[in-house]
Amino acid sequence: SRTMHCKGNSCSCSFEDYKLTTQWLLNHTSHRPKVAVICGSGLGLLADGAANKQTFRYQDIPNFPVSTVAGHEGCLVFGTIEGTSCVFMQGHFHLYEGYSLCQVTLPVRIFKLMGVESLLVTNASGGICPDFKVGDIMIIKDHINLPGFAGQHPLCGPNDERFGIRFPCMSDAYSKDLRRLVLEAGLELGCNDFIREGVYCMVSGPNFETIAEARMLRILGCDSVGMSTVPEVTVAKHCGLRVLGLSLITNKVSLDYSREEKVNHEEVLQISKMRAEVLQKLVATMISRCQQQSINTH
Ligand SMILES: O=P(O)(O)O[C@@H]1C[C@H](O)[C@@H](CO)O1
Numbered sequence: 001s002r003t004m005h006c007k008g009n010s011c012s013c014s015f016e017d018y019k020l021t022t023q024w025l026l027n028h029t030s031h032r033p034k035v036a037v038i039c040g041s042g043l044g045l046l047a048d049g050a051a052n053k054q055t056f057r058y059q060d061i062p063n064f065p066v067s068t069v070a071g072h073e074g075c076l077v078f079g080t081i082e083g084t085s086c087v088f089m090q091g092h093f094h095l096y097e098g099y100s101l102c103q104v105t106l107p108v109r110i111f112k113l114m115g116v117e118s119l120l121v122t123n124a125s126g127g128i129c130p131d132f133k134v135g136d137i138m139i140i141k142d143h144i145n146l147p148g149f150a151g152q153h154p155l156c157g158p159n160d161e162r163f164g165i166r167f168p169c170m171s172d173a174y175s176k177d178l179r180r181l182v183l184e185a186g187l188e189l190g191c192n193d194f195i196r197e198g199v200y201c202m203v204s205g206p207n208f209e210t211i212a213e214a215r216m217l218r219i220l221g222c223d224s225v226g227m228s229t230v231p232e233v234t235v236a237k238h239c240g241l242r243v244l245g246l247s248l249i250t251n252k253v254s255l256d257y258s259r260e261e262k263v264n265h266e267e268v269l270q271i272s273k274m275r276a277e278v279l280q281k282l283v284a285t286m287i288s289r290c291q292q293q294s295i296n297t298h
């Protein structure tokens with residue numbers, strides 16, 4: 001069924017729900033992915049470089065939510081990159097679409113049950129750090145879970161120990177090793193002059209920030225702001241996945257009343273398209289390297 005059991009802000013998809021979807025996928029594909037990639041707004045092209053592709057539409061997968069936003073194709077693509085088996089989500093889910101956070105994060109737990117070890121998350125965000133330029137790729141060093149502060153948190157509700165502990169540590173959510181690897185890969189690919197590192201803040205959206213809100217976020221230590229990723233990363237860390245987050249700065253957030261620019265979703269998608277090719281190379285390199293590193297360290 002598409003109905004999960006959510007009471008207030010307490011999410012609880014049952015273990016059987018996750019297992020059912022996992023089993024359906026395992027029965028319908030022979031791929032056994034080790035790395036999962038979540039493609040942010042306008043970034044579905046990241047899957048293009050994969051070989052032996054097998055695609056499922058979200059609407060055909062039991063229990064899966066469907067994408068309702070432009071720039072999110074709504075397809076799950078299995079494939080291989082340089083011999084590494086991986087799965088791409090072309091489109092992810094948001095609170096602003098009306099989904100509960102257990103629906104938003106459902107694919108992450110399914111990936112875990114399928115045997116995935118690393119999660120590469122991408123998104124589009126607005127730059128708050130004054131040094132950032134449109135088109136920069138920000139390696140997410142840390143995040144601020146603003147909806148979480150208000151009780152909109154994917155781990156609210158009964159804790160299922162089969163996934164992880166009640167009180168997970170979040171101070172190391174973004175793997176240091178993967179951050180180092182992506183910096184190295186960026187250097188080799190010649191894109192180091194637009195790779196940055198910073199703190200991503202999630203807001204629920206769907207409106208973009210007011211100027212006063214943007215100023216508040218800057219004071220709080222945010223380098224960029226978006227409407228996704230934090231729930232997926234939190235659930236991934238809870239169940240023991242290694243996480244890498246890349247945020248494409250698609251616009252500069254207005255911090256100044258005298259500025260005339262007005263952000264819109266079309267501009268976000270346009271910048272995503274412009275950078276998709278380079279991000280695709282970076283993600284492909286990371287898929288093979290992070291798996292290699294995981295083999296070496298086990
Ligand atoms: O990659 P995501 O989905 O986080 O993209 C951001 C947030 C909204 O979905 C969209 C607004 O333009 O960009």
Ligand SMILES: Nc1nc2[nH]cnc2c(=O)[nH]1
Binds near residue numbers: 250253
């Ligand atoms: N909240 C938020 N999300 C975004 N996604 C892309 N740009 C932005 C932005 O400026 N603000």
